[in-house]
Amino acid sequence: MAPAGQNGDVADRKIPRTMRAAVLRGAEDLRIEDVPIPVAGPGELVVQVGAALTCGTDLKVYRRGYHAKMLTLDRLFGHELAGTVAQRGPGVTAFALGDRVLPLNSAPCGQCYFCRNGQQNLCDDLLFNNGAYAEFIRIPARIVEKNTLPIPDGVCFEDAALTEPLACVIRGLEESGVCFSSHAGSAAGKTAIVLGAGPIGLLFIHAASLAGLQVIAVVKRADQIATARRFGAQQVIRISDVPDPIAAARALTPEGRGADIVLEAVATPEAWQWAVRMARKGGLINLFGGPPSGTTVALDTNLIHYSDLTLKASFHHTPATARRAFELIVSGRFRAPDFHTGVASLEDLPMVFRSMMNRPVDGVAPEIKTIIYPERSSGGERATADLAGGSVEDPLPDGIAGDAGNSGISRRQP
Numbered sequence: 001m002a003p004a005g006q007n008g009d010v011a012d013r014k015i016p017r018t019m020r021a022a023v024l025r026g027a028e029d030l031r032i033e034d035v036p037i038p039v040a041g042p043g044e045l046v047v048q049v050g051a052a053l054t055c056g057t058d059l060k061v062y063r064r065g066y067h068a069k070m071l072t073l074d075r076l077f078g079h080e081l082a083g084t085v086a087q088r089g090p091g092v093t094a095f096a097l098g099d100r101v102l103p104l105n106s107a108p109c110g111q112c113y114f115c116r117n118g119q120q121n122l123c124d125d126l127l128f129n130n131g132a133y134a135e136f137i138r139i140p141a142r143i144v145e146k147n148t149l150p151i152p153d154g155v156c157f158e159d160a161a162l163t164e165p166l167a168c169v170i171r172g173l174e175e176s177g178v179c180f181s182s183h184a185g186s187a188a189g190k191t192a193i194v195l196g197a198g199p200i201g202l203l204f205i206h207a208a209s210l211a212g213l214q215v216i217a218v219v220k221r222a223d224q225i226a227t228a229r230r231f232g233a234q235q236v237i238r239i240s241d242v243p244d245p246i247a248a249a250r251a252l253t254p255e256g257r258g259a260d261i262v263l264e265a266v267a268t269p270e271a272w273q274w275a276v277r278m279a280r281k282g283g284l285i286n287l288f289g290g291p292p293s294g295t296t297v298a299l300d301t302n303l304i305h306y307s308d309l310t311l312k313a314s315f316h317h318t319p320a321t322a323r324r325a326f327e328l329i330v331s332g333r334f335r336a337p338d339f340h341t342g343v344a345s346l347e348d349l350p351m352v353f354r355s356m357m358n359r360p361v362d363g364v365a366p367e368i369k370t371i372i373y374p375e376r377s378s379g380g381e382r383a384t385a386d387l388a389g390g391s392v393e394d395p396l397p398d399g400i401a402g403d404a405g406n407s408g409i410s411r412r413q414p
């Protein structure tokens with residue numbers, strides 16, 4: 001480990017003064033601009049982004065052009081990333097220049113009522129960080145101290161960057177009685193119904209199946225049937241294939257009694273209503289998908305009362321669930337590479353978001369996660385590894401077919 005950087009230090013290689021970065025100027029107005037490279041203040045790091053991932057939350061923010069909590073005044077954008085320490089601010093001793101790190105997108109204060117009670121995700125002063133879609137990103141001191149993890153050898157940036165959404169999902173499962181810490185297997189044999197097979201639904205399907213649950217997936221599109229199975233769903237119902245999706249899902253549970261746990265990852269009032277009707281007596285429903293603010297939903301109070309149902313929701317992650325998510329990825333049990341279905345350069349990011357806005361065509365699987373490489377020429381770690389033996393000049397690594405239409409996304413072969 002390098003000595004403490006009393007006045008801060010920067011990597012040997014010459015860092016230019018400006019960088020390319022995605023800036024969200026307004027609703028659906030995303031531009032790639034030259035902005036000053038951040039400078040690490042006391043306790044801070046500047047990380048050279050090795051890989052960033054697209055996320056449904058970013059798509060929401062893109063549509064609206066703002067996010068009350070997650071987007072700051074500089075309007076830098078993106079929150080799932082991993083990279084290399086390029087600058088250390090004064091006082092940083094835990095990391096050295098060149099270290100490969102995973103900075104999470106938030107850190108709790110550690111002092112408020114919620115932090116003291118193990119609900120750091122609800123911290124009164126949760127500090128968010130954005131700016132992953134850029135060549136460099138500043139990591140605030142609190143995130144450096146509490147929520148930046150060293151990446152072990154053999155784990156690539158692309159996989160490490162999946163930690164953030166998985167941490168939210170692990171927390172959702174733990175809050176639903178599924179244990180990922182010491183005594184794994186506590187949920188073995190239980191039945192979970194997962195509603196939705198977007199990126200979050202698929203993370204739930206895979207994580208729940210790794211925890212030993214029997215997973216029934218309820219999906220909308222034909223292509224999601226195979227995808228849900230690939231990530232561990234034992235049974236899949238496509239809603240348009242059955243007259244009554246609630247009855248069909250319940251019929252697949254043991255004795256038709258309903259699921260022990262229902263995980264809702266669609267974020268519509270209808271999905272919330274279905275979820276409540278798919279649980280067994282005494283079951284738990286985790287309403288994970290967040291519909292737009294102001295949305296209301298009608299629920300059958302009689303059913304909730306007499307069936308003794310537990311309704312809960314989950315928001316965000318804690319430092320503890322981030323670490324458990326990261327351990328699961330590092331262990332190799334979690335098939336992180338399968339979530340990375342597309343690759344694009346930073347310059348193509350506006351096109352990537354425009355294509356994410358389009359309703360997916362049935363039968364054509366949309367991207368789960370698109371990897372954004374701020375430096376396309378470097379191609380990222382997995383790309384570089386894939387290129388071994390090939391031409392380093394080749395912009396498209398093995399396993400990635402040519403451009404998919406004009407979306408700016410290159411497809412990874414499954």
Ligand SMILES: [Zn+2]
Nearest residue numbers: 055057080165
């Ligand atoms: Zn995310």
Ligand SMILES: [Zn+2]
Nearest residue numbers: 109112115123
């Ligand atoms: Zn707090």
